[in-house]
Amino acid sequence: MVALELVDISKDYHDSSGRCVPVLKQLSFAVPAGAFCCVLGPSGCGKTTILNIVAGLISPDSGAVRVCSTSNTQESARISYVFQQHRLLPWKTVEGNLEFVLRATGVPASEWHGRQRECLALVGLDQVREQFPATLSEGMRQRVAIARSLVVRPTLLLMDEPLSHLDELTARALRHDLAALCYTGSYTVLFVTHNAAEASYLADQVVVLSNKPTCVRAEMRLDTSRPRDFEGYATLRAQRELLRLLGVTGGEPDVPKNSQMV
Numbered sequence: 628m629v630a631l632e633l634v635d636i637s638k639d640y641h642d643s644s645g646r647c648v649p650v651l652k653q654l655s656f657a658v659p660a661g662a663f664c665c666v667l668g669p670s671g672c673g674k675t676t677i678l679n680i681v682a683g684l685i686s687p688d689s690g691a692v693r694v695c696s697t698s699n700t701q702e703s704a705r706i707s708y709v710f711q712q713h714r715l716l717p718w719k720t721v722e723g724n725l726e727f728v729l730r731a732t733g734v735p736a737s738e739w740h741g742r743q744r745e746c747l748a749l750v751g752l753d754q755v756r757e758q759f760p761a762t763l764s765e766g767m768r769q770r771v772a773i774a775r776s777l778v779v780r781p782t783l784l785l786m787d788e789p790l791s792h793l794d795e796l797t798a799r800a801l802r803h804d805l806a807a808l809c810y811t812g813s814y815t816v817l818f819v820t821h822n823a824a825e826a827s828y829l830a831d832q833v834v835v836l837s838n839k840p841t842c843v844r845a846e847m848r849l850d851t852s853r854p855r856d857f858e859g860y861a862t863l864r865a866q867r868e869l870l871r872l873l874g875v876t877g878g879e880p881d882v883p884k885n886s887q888m889v
Contacts, residue, residue, distance in 0.1 A: 629695060630660040630815040631681065631783055636690035638676055649840035650676055653690070656834045656843055660695075663809050663816045665826035667869060668836030668844075674819040678785045681817065682708050694783055705732075707776035709786040713768040715760040721747065721771050722756040725778045732779050746774040749808060766797035770804075777814075784809075786818040790825070799857065802828060810853045823873065827865035828857050835872045845872045 638651040650673040658664040666674050679685045681692055683706075694704040715724050725743045734742070747753040750770040760768050769789055776784060790798040806829055809816050820826055826833050827849065835845040847869065851861040 628660040629657050629693075630662070631658040631664075631695070631817065632691075632693040633657070633677070633681070634691045634693070636677070636680060636687045636692065638673070638680065638685075638687050651687070652840035652842050654836075654842050655690075656846060658815060658817060658832065660815055661813070662831045663814075663818065663829055664832040664834060665830040666817065666819045666834050666836065667823060667826045667873070668821065668841065669838055669873070670821050672836050672838055673841045674821070674836065675787055678708070678787050678817065678819055681783070682706055682785055704782040705779055706783045706785060707779055707781035709772055709776045709784070709789045711788050711791060713760070713765075713772040715768055715771060715775075717760050720757050720759055721752065721763075724760070724771060725775050728775055729778060734779065742778045742780075746778045747771075749777065750774045750804065764797075766793055766801060769793065769801065773805075773808075782815065784814050784816045786816060788819055788821070791820075791822075802857070805829060806854065823866045823869040823875075824857070824862075827862050827869055828855055833869060835869065847872065 634655050636651050636654040637649075640648045640650055642648055654677070666677060668674055676685070680687050681694065694706060716727060719727060722743050725746065726739055729739050729742065730736075743756065744753060747756055750773055752767060752770050752774065755763060755767065760771070763771070772789070790801055793801065802825060808814075809829075810831075818826075818829060830849055833847045833849065834843055835847065836842070837844040847865075849865055851865070855862050
């Protein structure tokens with residue numbers, strides 16, 4: 628079952644002189660329900676524009692986006708968005724930030740407490756629910772942002788390089804947590820990154836983009852077993868292939884010849 632489909636999406640912008648700058652050109656791909664899909668491409672190629680179009684924040688010049696509900700009910704699809712920066716409300720507690728989106732999306736008040744505790748426990752932060760964002764580390768704030776996105780039980784979770792501004796130790800810990808959280812198939816994830824190693828570790832599906840005007844350069848399915856080893860042979864092999872698809876000709880990771888498949 629398909630959770631998300633983009634069909635022939637095109638989008639142009641105009642620079643300060645009024646010159647038309649093509650960004651997306653007839654871009655098409657589909658994401659199966661429950662998949663973790665990484666959109667991988669060079670900086671400035673329009674990855675965030677794709678997320679904003681899917682989220683309905685901007686409109687494409689042409690083409691269509693279909694977000695499908697994966698339930699058997701008539702309930703419409705729900706989209707959550709995790710940005711590069713956490714965007715927490717500093718005057719509200721952790722629990723208050725989750726309550727804000729629950730109220731805004733019309734979730735009955737009787738469900739708030741249970742959902743807040745459930746999602747904070749998922750990201751390992753139930754013990755800080757009464758603290759304010761300023762008292763938390765940057766990694767913890769991003770965990771709260773992820774919990775806030777999950778509390779509405781989204782059909783589709785959009786993530787725009789949410790780990791790119793974190794130090795590598797914190798980013799690695801969060802990648803591990805994201806993989807554990809999402810590989811069960813409970814969520815359909817569209818995750819933007821320019822990091823081939825991150826994509827090869829997290830994704831079931833990788834959509835590789837070209838430079839502008841951007842189209843789909845290639846698609847790659849990763850069927851290696853989970854949990855994955857970030858430095859494992861299968862992950863490094865996938866990373867090398869993704870770099871090749873991106874057109875990177877140097878700096879590929881070395882894979883030991885005597886390594887065993889993981």
